[in-house]
Amino acid sequence: VGRRRLNQDPPDLTCPLPRLSRFRSMEEADKGEVFERNNKSRLDSHPGTPAGTATACRLTDDLILEILSRIPARSLHRFKCVSVRWRDLIADPANRKKLPQTLAGFLYTTTAGRNRHHFASVSCGAAPFDPSLPYLQPSKYKDMAQVDSCNGLLLYLSSSKNMVNPWALEEDDFRFVVCNPATGRWVELPPQPQAPADRFRYNCMAGLAFDPAVSSHFHVFCFEETTVETYMTGVNIYSSRTGAWSRRDGGIVEKVALFFYSKGVFLGGMMYVIGNPKGISNEHVLLGIDMQGKVRKTIPMPYGRRFGTIGSSQGCLLYAVSSVDDNNKILVSEIELWCLKDCDSKEMVLKHTASIDELMSMTGEKYRVVGIHPDCDTIFLVSHGGDTLVAYDMQHQKVGCIINLEKNTQRFLPYVPLFSESLADGDGR
Numbered sequence: 001v002g003r004r005r006l007n008q009d010p011p012d013l014t015c016p017l018p019r020l021s022r023f024r025s026m027e028e029a030d031k032g033e034v035f036e037r038n039n040k041s042r043l044d045s046h047p048g049t050p051a052g053t054a055t056a057c058r059l060t061d062d063l064i065l066e067i068l069s070r071i072p073a074r075s076l077h078r079f080k081c082v083s084v085r086w087r088d089l090i091a092d093p094a095n096r097k098k099l100p101q102t103l104a105g106f107l108y109t110t111t112a113g114r115n116r117h118h119f120a121s122v123s124c125g126a127a128p129f130d131p132s133l134p135y136l137q138p139s140k141y142k143d144m145a146q147v148d149s150c151n152g153l154l155l156y157l158s159s160s161k162n163m164v165n166p167w168a169l170e171e172d173d174f175r176f177v178v179c180n181p182a183t184g185r186w187v188e189l190p191p192q193p194q195a196p197a198d199r200f201r202y203n204c205m206a207g208l209a210f211d212p213a214v215s216s217h218f219h220v221f222c223f224e225e226t227t228v229e230t231y232m233t234g235v236n237i238y239s240s241r242t243g244a245w246s247r248r249d250g251g252i253v254e255k256v257a258l259f260f261y262s263k264g265v266f267l268g269g270m271m272y273v274i275g276n277p278k279g280i281s282n283e284h285v286l287l288g289i290d291m292q293g294k295v296r297k298t299i300p301m302p303y304g305r306r307f308g309t310i311g312s313s314q315g316c317l318l319y320a321v322s323s324v325d326d327n328n329k330i331l332v333s334e335i336e337l338w339c340l341k342d343c344d345s346k347e348m349v350l351k352h353t354a355s356i357d358e359l360m361s362m363t364g365e366k367y368r369v370v371g372i373h374p375d376c377d378t379i380f381l382v383s384h385g386g387d388t389l390v391a392y393d394m395q396h397q398k399v400g401c402i403i404n405l406e407k408n409t410q411r412f413l414p415y416v417p418l419f420s421e422s423l424a425d426g427d428g429r
Contacts, residue, residue: 064089069098076100102375104128106389107146107154107413110406114143119415120389120403122380128417129181136177136186144177146411148208150266152418153218154179155208158188176220176238178208182417192222192236193247207264207271209291212420214269217241219291221271223258231257231278235293248293256287263413267312268343270296274310286310286319286348299346302338311372311414316340319348320369320379320394333357335369337377337394352377352394359390359399370412382409 059067068076068090076099080087089095105121105128119127133156137144141158148155156177179186210218220238225231234249256275265272270288277283288297301319308321317340337352356367359381365388371380377395382388386409391400 061089065095065098069100071100076102101152101417101419103373104415104417106371106380107131107149107415108405108409109146109411110408111410115145116406117144117146118406118409120405120412122391122401122403124401124403128415131181133179133181135184136179141175141177146413147176147206148263149413149415150208150210150218151212152180152182152416152420153208153210154181154413154415155206155220157206176206176222178218178220178240180418180420181415182419187240189220189238190243190245192238192245205258205262205264205273207266207273209266209271211266211269212418215241216420221264221289221293223273225257231255232275235289237291237293246293256285263309265310265312265317267315267317272310272317274301297346299340299348302336302348302350308369309371311374313372313374313376318351318372320372322369333360335379335381335392335394337372337379354392354394354397356381356392356399359392363388363402371414374414374416380412382412386410 064086068079071079076090080090090099103122105119105123108118108120110116110118117131117133119129119131121127133144136156136158141160143159145157146154147157156179158175158177175191176189177186178189205223207221207223208218209221217240219240222236222238223232224234224236232255234247236245236247238245255278257278258273258275262274270290273287273289275285275287277285284301286297286299286301287295288299290296302321308319310317310319312318319338319340321336321338322334333356335354335356336350337354338348339351341347341349360366363383365383365385367381367383367390369379370382370389373379373391376393378391378393378400381390381392382405383390385407387405387407389403389405389412391402392398393400
């Protein structure tokens with residue numbers, strides 16, 4: 001993966017807040033430790049100070065790690081500046097399993113006879129794993145399509161046959177696979193329940209639901225449409241706790257056609273997907289669907305626009321979208337970032353507006369939004385030709401790293417490593 005820069009320096013994609021530490025650099029931190037040691041001896045020798053008080057204030061490494069494991073990822077990176085000792089503890093690979101992780105990069109695919117898997121690192125480092133998953137293909141599956149990612153787990157649609165033309169394959173040719181690439185553990189899901197005999201079902205889209213802070217178990221949502229009713233008619237939900245699918249027909253009461261290439265977002269115990277209400281061509285809505293497959297929220301999208309993507313960041317649902325004019329033409333030079341007001345709200349509020357005229361003038365490219373950083377208000381844009389990924393800080397109106405990609409890119413999935421050894425229902429694999 002190559003990298004180019006514009007004139008300005010790229011922002012730190014970990015997006016630290018202003019440092020709480022009084023030290024401005026690692027050199028000052030080292031001086032600070034010397035200062036603390038000198039004052040420690042003075043404190044210990046003071047007649048009014050109980051012996052050992054200063055020593056007790058110096059936490060052990062295990063206690064520091066226990067504290068750091070309970071804070072958000074972006075705060076963790078900020079705390080590297082507290083001291084050299086804290087920096088080394090956080091950077092030590094042996095501690096990664098205990099500490100929260102931030103965005104490592106994006107998985108994406110290219111098609112040249114079959115799906116080819118790639119990884120774009122936002123830190124311009126090496127890929128944290130082999131994106132082709134050699135332990136699954138071609139030894140077990142001939143072809144795999146990236147479907148979704150959620151908190152370190154990845155969802156694939158796999159087949160023993162070539163999936164260049166998936167519509168030519170029978171339903172029994174497909175299997176969903178959930179994988180944790182950081183540990184190499186994976187599980188193949190059983191076949192889905194059969195559709196009623198009087199209608200032909202096809203899968204519209206699928207989403208992965210997983211929150212390691214709540215449970216080690218995951219769920220997979222597979223939404224369906226039929227050739228008779230061109231809107232969402234049902235959803236199959238797989239639970240790793242039970243190891244089985246459950247079918248939900250009656251809970252889907254909204255006549256909404258989901259966007260096939262859109263991505264679902266799991267947040268606060270609900271799966272959010274974008275669709276178009278049947279019979280209203282220029283209106284688009286965000287559906288919030290609970291773990292029982294029932295639509296709990298129907299949220300109108302800003303001005304009915306669909307030229308964007310949804311994502312979760314800092315515990316909020318965000319929608320990054322290209323602006324449009326009165327004729328519904330895309331103004332690709334302007335980007336808006338909308339936020340769901342709160343977890344119980346049905347209202348999207350405008351958070352940031354930014355112009356990427358400078359980026360477009362310097363690169364000569366047009367862009368579309370493909371991702372949102374999980375820890376800050378940075379969005380990711382891919383060029384019209386699909387060979388460049390750009391990070392853009394919406395809060396500070398700055399261009400970050402520019403990453404060269406393979407040609408003819410498709411479907412970008414954000415990846416945050418999960419170093420937990422367990423994958424519920426993994427059958428030891």
